[in-house]
Amino acid sequence: MEITFYISAAVAILSTMMVITRFNIIHALLYLVVSFLSLATVFFIIGAPFAAALEIIIYAGAIVVLIIFVIMMLNLKGDAIDQEREWLTPQVWVGPAILSFILFAELVYVLGSGNAGASGLPNQLVDSRAVGKSLYGPYILGVELSGMLLMAGIVGAYHLGRQKKKVIHRFLEQKQE
Amino acid sequence: MNEIQITGGLILAGTLFMLGLIGVLIRRNIIFMLVSVEIMLNASGLAFIVAGAKWAQPDGQVMFIFILTMAAAEVSVGLALILQIFHQLKTLDSDAANEMKG
Amino acid sequence: MNLLWLIPTLPFFGALVLVLFGSQLPKKMVPIIGAGSVGLSALVTFVVGADFISSSTTTYNFTAWQWLDVAGLSSAFAFHLDALSLIFIFVITFVGFLIHIYSSEFMEEDDGYARFFAYLNLFVCSMLILVLADNLVLMYLGWEGVGLCSYLLIGFWYGEEKNGYAARKAFIVTRVGDTAMAFGLFVLFQNFHTLNIQEITTKAPQLFAVGSEIPLIISLLLLGGAAGKSAQLPLQTWLPDAMAGPSPVSALIHAATMVTAGVYLIARTHAIFELAPVALMIVGIIGATTLLIAGFAALTQFDLKRVLAYSTISQIGYMFLALGVGAWSAAIFHFMIHAFFKALLFLAAGAVIMALHHEHDMFKMGGLKKKLPVIYWTFLIGASSLAALPLITGGFYSKDQILWLTLAGVNGNIWFFLAALLGAFVTSIYTFRMVYLTFFGQEKTHVHYTPGKLMNIPLIILAALSTLAGFIELPHDFFHLTIFSDFLKPVLPSVVVEEDFESIEYMVQMIAAGVSVSGVYVAYIFYVVKPELADELKSSAADLHQFWYSGWGFDRLYNFLFVRPFVFLASINKNDVVDRLYTGLVAIAEFFHRIFSFTQSGILRWYIMGIVIGGILLLTLGLIS
Numbered sequence: 001m002e003i004t005f006y007i008s009a010a011v012a013i014l015s016t017m018m019v020i021t022r023f024n025i026i027h028a029l030l031y032l033v034v035s036f037l038s039l040a041t042v043f044f045i046i047g048a049p050f051a052a053a054l055e056i057i058i059y060a061g062a063i064v065v066l067i068i069f070v071i072m073m074l075n076l077k078g079d080a081i082d083q084e085r086e087w088l089t090p091q092v093w094v095g096p097a098i099l100s101f102i103l104f105a106e107l108v109y110v111l112g113s114g115n116a117g118a119s120g121l122p123n124q125l126v127d128s129r130a131v132g133k134s135l136y137g138p139y140i141l142g143v144e145l146s147g148m149l150l151m152a153g154i155v156g157a158y159h160l161g162r163q164k165k166k167v168i169h170r171f172l173e174q175k176q177e
Numbered sequence: 178m179n180e181i182q183i184t185g186g187l188i189l190a191g192t193l194f195m196l197g198l199i200g201v202l203i204r205r206n207i208i209f210m211l212v213s214v215e216i217m218l219n220a221s222g223l224a225f226i227v228a229g230a231k232w233a234q235p236d237g238q239v240m241f242i243f244i245l246t247m248a249a250a251e252v253s254v255g256l257a258l259i260l261q262i263f264h265q266l267k268t269l270d271s272d273a274a275n276e277m278k279g
Numbered sequence: 280m281n282l283l284w285l286i287p288t289l290p291f292f293g294a295l296v297l298v299l300f301g302s303q304l305p306k307k308m309v310p311i312i313g314a315g316s317v318g319l320s321a322l323v324t325f326v327v328g329a330d331f332i333s334s335s336t337t338t339y340n341f342t343a344w345q346w347l348d349v350a351g352l353s354s355a356f357a358f359h360l361d362a363l364s365l366i367f368i369f370v371i372t373f374v375g376f377l378i379h380i381y382s383s384e385f386m387e388e389d390d391g392y393a394r395f396f397a398y399l400n401l402f403v404c405s406m407l408i409l410v411l412a413d414n415l416v417l418m419y420l421g422w423e424g425v426g427l428c429s430y431l432l433i434g435f436w437y438g439e440e441k442n443g444y445a446a447r448k449a450f451i452v453t454r455v456g457d458t459a460m461a462f463g464l465f466v467l468f469q470n471f472h473t474l475n476i477q478e479i480t481t482k483a484p485q486l487f488a489v490g491s492e493i494p495l496i497i498s499l500l501l502l503g504g505a506a507g508k509s510a511q512l513p514l515q516t517w518l519p520d521a522m523a524g525p526s527p528v529s530a531l532i533h534a535a536t537m538v539t540a541g542v543y544l545i546a547r548t549h550a551i552f553e554l555a556p557v558a559l560m561i562v563g564i565i566g567a568t569t570l571l572i573a574g575f576a577a578l579t580q581f582d583l584k585r586v587l588a589y590s591t592i593s594q595i596g597y598m599f600l601a602l603g604v605g606a607w608s609a610a611i612f613h614f615m616i617h618a619f620f621k622a623l624l625f626l627a628a629g630a631v632i633m634a635l636h637h638e639h640d641m642f643k644m645g646g647l648k649k650k651l652p653v654i655y656w657t658f659l660i661g662a663s664s665l666a667a668l669p670l671i672t673g674g675f676y677s678k679d680q681i682l683w684l685t686l687a688g689v690n691g692n693i694w695f696f697l698a699a700l701l702g703a704f705v706t707s708i709y710t711f712r713m714v715y716l717t718f719f720g721q722e723k724t725h726v727h728y729t730p731g732k733l734m735n736i737p738l739i740i741l742a743a744l745s746t747l748a749g750f751i752e753l754p755h756d757f758f759h760l761t762i763f764s765d766f767l768k769p770v771l772p773s774v775v776v777e778e779d780f781e782s783i784e785y786m787v788q789m790i791a792a793g794v795s796v797s798g799v800y801v802a803y804i805f806y807v808v809k810p811e812l813a814d815e816l817k818s819s820a821a822d823l824h825q826f827w828y829s830g831w832g833f834d835r836l837y838n839f840l841f842v843r844p845f846v847f848l849a850s851i852n853k854n855d856v857v858d859r860l861y862t863g864l865v866a867i868a869e870f871f872h873r874i875f876s877f878t879q880s881g882i883l884r885w886y887i888m889g890i891v892i893g894g895i896l897l898l899t900l901g902l903i904s
Contacts, residue, residue: 004264009189016193016216020200024214025208032212039193046186046230050203051222058245063215063252067208070256070508074184087205087270096202099891104195106898111187134235135242142239146246153250160257163264201887210883275881 001045008041023084025071029064036060050128186227193220207262207271208240218248282323283341283358286368287407289320296401301393310383313396317379325478328365337361338477339767340413340754347416351472358488359413359476366611367410370618375403377737381626382527384733385633402428406536410543412797415464415474418544421684422460422508425537426453431523445523452517456507460544463500467551470609476547483550486624489623498558501548502565503862509541509595512569516833519576522584526629529584534591534621539614542598546607546771553772555607559571563603567698572831574705578712579828582639583628586713589830590665591621593702595671600699604691606684607771608764612752613677615763618665620674620745623738627635627658630734632715635724641713646722654730655718657738664715664745666707666799669792673749678703680752682791683784684708687776700794703744715800715806722873754788 015034022028035060043052200213224240229237266273293316342357405424412418434446510518570593577589594617601610648655664674686696753760805813
């Protein structure tokens with residue numbers, strides 16, 4: 001099992017790197033699906049099958065599909081890829097990459113110095129029953145709030161995504177004249 | 178399966194988080210930025226699950242579910258915003274949306 | 280006497296109507312309102328004056344309303360009528376009325392016709408408040424009111440820059456004196472706890488002994504105000520420049536009334552001055568010096584009106600001299616006669632200047648005797664009065680009284696007398712120099728306008744007054760008529776004459792008469808018989824001529840002493856030091872604003888970068904500690 005964890009971890013990392021370096025957004029999304037799937041595998045390995053199922057259904061299914069729909073609605077042309085290539089030059093990504101590596105290094109250092117890192121996982125399965133009991137037990141308030149958040153998301157998405165006849169704000173309109 | 182160290186899981190989460198962060202920082206395309214944010218959220222979810230697995234408690238997964246919910250809402254609103262930006266600015270360049278420049 | 284309140288009120292309403300509706304009124308209505316209000320006021324003055332003289336009372340008080348009542352300073356809007364203020368309001372309203380009538384023709388072609396009468400009415404109102412006020416606060420209101428009107432009227436033709444300068448100069452220079460006077464009022468209030476003039480007059484001898492310090496300080500400060508307003512040394516420089524105003528203004532404000540406000544102030548507060556012999560001495564010295572300096576300056580002027588301006592300074596110098604020797608009623612007598620003949624001279628000069636199409640230079644005039652006979656004769660009468668030609672002119676009696684009292688009065692001395700005598704000599708020279716240059720000789724500028732009867736009638740009335748008014752006060756050895764000084768006796772103490780001088784009074788009169796007649800003769804030689812002699816003298820003493828011409832260089836001195844250093848300081852401090860502090864604050868705020876607004880680039884990735892850097896910093900801090 002250990003080897004399976006490492007393999008899927010490697011796949012997740014590699015596919016994520018591919019996601020952030022692709023010029024074509026559809027390719028990036030395909031890699032993203034791979035990344036999600038491999039993460040789902042990791043979840044499964046460390047004993048969270050319910051989370052793994054949700055990862056596949058919601059992340060790899062719903063969210064990615066949502067993004068693809070939006071891309072279709074935007075009706076991007078082929079020159080969008082050239083545009084991306086133009087934008088992604090080394091001088092753009094070197095600095096942020098270094099900063100992020102510093103952050104990462106510090107994280108690793110923190111993890112390494114902590115005593116928690118020494119122990120292994122107990123490898124005990126936490127099934128959906130336990131999660132459900134916990135959700136509708138001590139976390140019921142969180143669930144309610146999540147419901148409200150989703151409601152707000154629906155209303156917000158509807159409101160923002162609506163194509164009004166006059167989409168330009170009056171300040172912007174003045175500026176265009 | 179005691180061999181899998183908690184450190185390994187957390188390092189995986191950190192790596193993915195870092196990659197997502199790099200993505201947010203280097204891409205100008207708003208959709209790529211959104212996707213990178215998803216990666217970061219996912220990575221933090223992974224960290225919660227690893228921590229939950231360490232204590233064999235469901236709380237980690239509960240947190241993952243909350244993150245998931247939040248990510249779903251965020252993606253829906255974010256995509257709606259992207260649609261609006263594209264309709265108004267005719268581009269997906271996040272730098273073009275600098276009307277609030279001081 | 281109940282009508283007293285009408286006297287200042289009528290011109291005030293005249294001014295109000297002209298200010299509010301002046302531009303809409305038909306042009307004929309403007310002088311009717313302007314001159315009419317002052318005329319009515321003069322009529323009321325006659326009624327009140329007749330009432331006052333026939334009744335046995337010596338004072339009359341009228342309180343309109345309580346003005347201020349703060350911390351023990353209680354000052355009412357109240358008028359006080361006695362012999363002194365009666366003489367002043369008579370001169371102000373009557374001469375003012377004649378000048379208003381004259382102006383209605385003189386200013387007819389001017390665009391600011393209504394504005395002119397509005398200012399003039401306001402001036403008359405302020406001047407009446409000044410002389411009628413029963414407390415010094417109200418008097419100060421009138422004092423500043425006349426200063427304001429003087430400023431407005433000097434700069435009446437504000438289109439020309441130099442008129443504006445002259446107006447500002449007059450305002451600022453008199454302000455120096457007024458500030459001194461304000462301080463004088465503060466000290467006065469501190470010591471007397473009242474500013475009511477009658478109370479001060481009665482309290483002063485009880486509170487202080489003669490020669491004590493407080494009355495000296497107060498009287499010197501008041502003298503500062505008086506010197507500023509009356510154009511005495513060292514604040515006399517504004518008056519010659521004030522001639523930039525229209526001629527009726529010069530006649531009314533800068534000859535007859537306002538400039539004598541200083542004389543009035545000193546006469547009013549004589550109770551304090553009497554307690555300070557040193558201050559009285561200084562008043563006399565100022566008067567004597569001023570009358571000489573201004574007299575010599577007048578000798579060299581080209582501008583007709585400037586000669587008259589310097590002669591005004593000089594004549595007020597005589598009044599100060601009289602005040603200085605304690606000859607109060609003589610000073611007031613000379614004020615009245617001077618108001619008549621100097622107003623007459625200014626009005627006649629204005630008529631000449633108008634007739635010659637705004638020509639001010641006397642050397643370009645000449646031969647006007649035939650062309651403008653009315654003006655010639657009236658001007659001649661005024662000039663004789665100014666030069667104090669013996670027996671027939673009013674000026675002789677008033678000036679002779681001053682001359683006599685400077686010698687014979689207990690406070691007088693021989694030096695004052697000699698200065699006054701020399702002044703009289705110079706006066707008759709420059710006066711007749713003016714007459715000969717303007718009216719005799721060859722015609723140099725063509726007469727293009729002959730004054731109408733509205734201008735002539737005031738001239739004739741004033742000419743009659745400047746002759747006849749002198750006969751109400753005649754010397755001891757010559758009919759001994761003392762109507763005027765008797766009238767003033769309840770208000771102003773009469774002068775004490777040293778007995779051993781009484782026998783030589785006729786000699787003094789003879790000398791004075793001889794001096795003025797010889798002055799006329801000198802002028803006749805220099806400007807009629809041998810005009811080239813005057814030029815020779817001028818070229819042989821060119822420096823002195825230039826020195827006198829510039830008014831003894833006072834303008835240059837003040838320019839050097841005050842104006843230049845002030846301008847220099849102002850130019851150093853152009854960017855106000857205090858201001859710098861605040862602009863510095865603004866600059867700092869702006870600097871940080873720029874820095875922070877640079878961070879508001881509007882680029883999303885920069886913001887995220889900021890978050891990342893902040894996260895790294897926090898994490899590093901956590902690790903280090």
